[in-house]
Amino acid sequence: MSALRLEDVTLGYDRHPAVHHLDGAVAPGALLAVVGPNGAGKSTLLKGLVGAIEPLGGRIDRGALGPRDIAYLPQAAELDRSFPIDVFDLVATGLWRRAGLFGGVGRADRARVAEAIAGVGLTGFERRAIGTLSGGQLQRALFARLLLQDASVILLDEPFAAIDAKTVEDLLALVARWHSERRTVIAVLHDIDMVRRAFPETLLLARRAVAWGPTTEALKPERLLEARAMTEAFDDAAPFCSANAA
Amino acid sequence: MTLYDALVGPFAEFAFMRRALVGALALSLGAAPIGVFLMLRRMSLTGDAMAHAILPGAAVGFLVAGLSLPAMTLGGLVAGVSVALLTGLVARTTVLKEDAALASFYLLSLALGVTLVSLKGSNVDLLHVLFGSVLALDDQAMLLLAGVASVTLVALALIYRPLVLECVDPGFLRSVSRAGGPVHFIFLGLVVLNLVAGFQALGTLLAVGVMMLPAAAARFWSNALTPMFAVAILVASLASVAGLLVSYHFDLPTGPAIILSAGVLYLVSVAVGWSGGVLWRLAPPRHHRAA
Numbered sequence: 385m386s387a388l389r390l391e392d393v394t395l396g397y398d399r400h401p402a403v404h405h406l407d408g409a410v411a412p413g414a415l416l417a418v419v420g421p422n423g424a425g426k427s428t429l430l431k432g433l434v435g436a437i438e439p440l441g442g443r444i445d446r447g448a449l450g451p452r453d454i455a456y457l458p459q460a461a462e463l464d465r466s467f468p469i470d471v472f473d474l475v476a477t478g479l480w481r482r483a484g485l486f487g488g489v490g491r492a493d494r495a496r497v498a499e500a501i502a503g504v505g506l507t508g509f510e511r512r513a514i515g516t517l518s519g520g521q522l523q524r525a526l527f528a529r530l531l532l533q534d535a536s537v538i539l540l541d542e543p544f545a546a547i548d549a550k551t552v553e554d555l556l557a558l559v560a561r562w563h564s565e566r567r568t569v570i571a572v573l574h575d576i577d578m579v580r581r582a583f584p585e586t587l588l589l590a591r592r593a594v595a596w597g598p599t600t601e602a603l604k605p606e607r608l609l610e611a612r613a614m615t616e617a618f619d620d621a622a623p624f625c626s627a628n629a630a
Numbered sequence: 631m632t633l634y635d636a637l638v639g640p641f642a643e644f645a646f647m648r649r650a651l652v653g654a655l656a657l658s659l660g661a662a663p664i665g666v667f668l669m670l671r672r673m674s675l676t677g678d679a680m681a682h683a684i685l686p687g688a689a690v691g692f693l694v695a696g697l698s699l700p701a702m703t704l705g706g707l708v709a710g711v712s713v714a715l716l717t718g719l720v721a722r723t724t725v726l727k728e729d730a731a732l733a734s735f736y737l738l739s740l741a742l743g744v745t746l747v748s749l750k751g752s753n754v755d756l757l758h759v760l761f762g763s764v765l766a767l768d769d770q771a772m773l774l775l776a777g778v779a780s781v782t783l784v785a786l787a788l789i790y791r792p793l794v795l796e797c798v799d800p801g802f803l804r805s806v807s808r809a810g811g812p813v814h815f816i817f818l819g820l821v822v823l824n825l826v827a828g829f830q831a832l833g834t835l836l837a838v839g840v841m842m843l844p845a846a847a848a849r850f851w852s853n854a855l856t857p858m859f860a861v862a863i864l865v866a867s868l869a870s871v872a873g874l875l876v877s878y879h880f881d882l883p884t885g886p887a888i889i890l891s892a893g894v895l896y897l898v899s900v901a902v903g904w905s906g907g908v909l910w911r912l913a914p915p916r917h918h919r920a921a
Binding site for chain 1: 670725792794797798799800802806807809852853854855858
């Protein structure tokens with residue numbers, strides 16, 4: 385299995401970097417939390433890793449990992465919950481890697497979908513429209529889709545935002561299971577205590593990497609203060625980054 | 631007047647009524663599912679804007695070659711596809727959102743078309759283009775309508791998965807496939823194609839009605855996608871038959887009669903549709919003992 389390698393990566397929009405000059409590698413099987421203030425570039429980093437946006441500079445080396453080896457859970461807000469689709473069909477989109485645009489979905493696949501739904505405790509909800517689910521139930525369904533994707537790298541963007549404690553506990557258990565299966569898991573999180581408890585590695589982000597390493601090191605109080613001092617507003621008058629010119 | 635005279639007679643007696651029926655049903659088959667997707671993607675007004683965009687193209691074709699179906703179809707297609715492509719390009723590469731980009735380009739297209747028509751100094755009767763001629767469908771027009779309906783259904787079947795996923799969860803689609811962009815353009819192409827086919831039968835502006843009214847009506851009868859398509863096609867077909875009969879018996883213009891029929895079905899759906907109809911909201915609220 386390959387590592388995800390970042391070489392001087394800058395990601396952003398309209399020439400404004402959301403996060404710049406990232407260097408480092410995520411080892412296969414790592415369980416990495418990405419932490420930082422609002423606007424630190426956490427979601428942007430995940431979008432870059434999955435290939436949804438191209439870097440403004442630098443290179444992301446995915447080794448032998450193809451796009452379908454990387455599963456991605458976007459922030460909940462990106463999902464249109466009013467769309468008439470039921471839990472089974474939503475979870476079944478996780479078969480994309482195997483079925484693609486035109487491939488059939490046979491009896492064995494249906495059994496796998498049902499199994500994934502059972503794995504997140506949603507049995508009985510198969511035919512419920514996603515609009516009728518609670519936030520926690522919807523997140524369970526999306527985790528079932530991740531189970532089905534069976535990817536070696538799993539990216540989670542704020543998977544536990546506004547979710548009840550019981551669901552968080554169940555879903556964290558899934559994350560731990562993925563970790564024990566030697567999958568790479570990278571999660572954007574806000575709950576520092578949870579990170580300290582469950583994530584051995586942390587990347588503290590504030591437009592740049594403030595710290596990247598073992599969680600106890602990365603989340604020292606002085607580091608957190610440093611990250612908090614980051615300015616959130618775009619500064620149009622900011623000089624172009626000198627490292628670019630070099 | 632017997633029931634036979636009222637409902638079957640006109641079609642049995644007149645070939646032009648039969649042709650109109652087949653043409654309108656073919657249009658219903660393709661345009662209604664497209665409308666459902668437009669509605670679900672919150673692009674209900676896109677059809678209307680697109681209709682404005684293809685109008686000048688069709689008019690220019692009319693001016694160049696007279697009342698020639700190929701020329702007007704081609705003109706409409708070129709204008710519609712250009713506006714769709716430019717809109718997509720601006721929406722996906724700049725800060726402007728799709729609705730604003732579309733508004734800009736369809737207005738440009740419309741103004742350009744009106745200018746071209748006036749340059750020609752002709753006061754030709756463009757009412758044909760505006761309000762269609764479903765009672766005068768020739769073989770060519772029938773083939774066009776049937777062909778477009780077939781292409782639409784086959785194409786929708788092929789792009790169904792990514793199209794649905796782009797509506798529900800675009801972030802996820804981007805992570806598993808690069809099909810999102812091309813699929814969106816194919817979909818817009820189908821919208822243009824159906825409007826171009828529709829202006830033969832109903833006129834450019836009314837073609838939007840057969841697309842959107844049945845879709846909006848269908849939303850009140852089901853919470854699932856597949857039944858929604860079925861209901862939309864059914865409503866469009868019913869409206870076609872009813873509109874043709876009303877227009878025959880009361881000597882009314884056919885295109886508007888079909889759209890008004892669809893409008894009646896829409897209003898009925900809003901009122902009594904069992905998936906969100908107004909009537910059920912007025913009923914005293916009751917709920918189950920348990921979830």
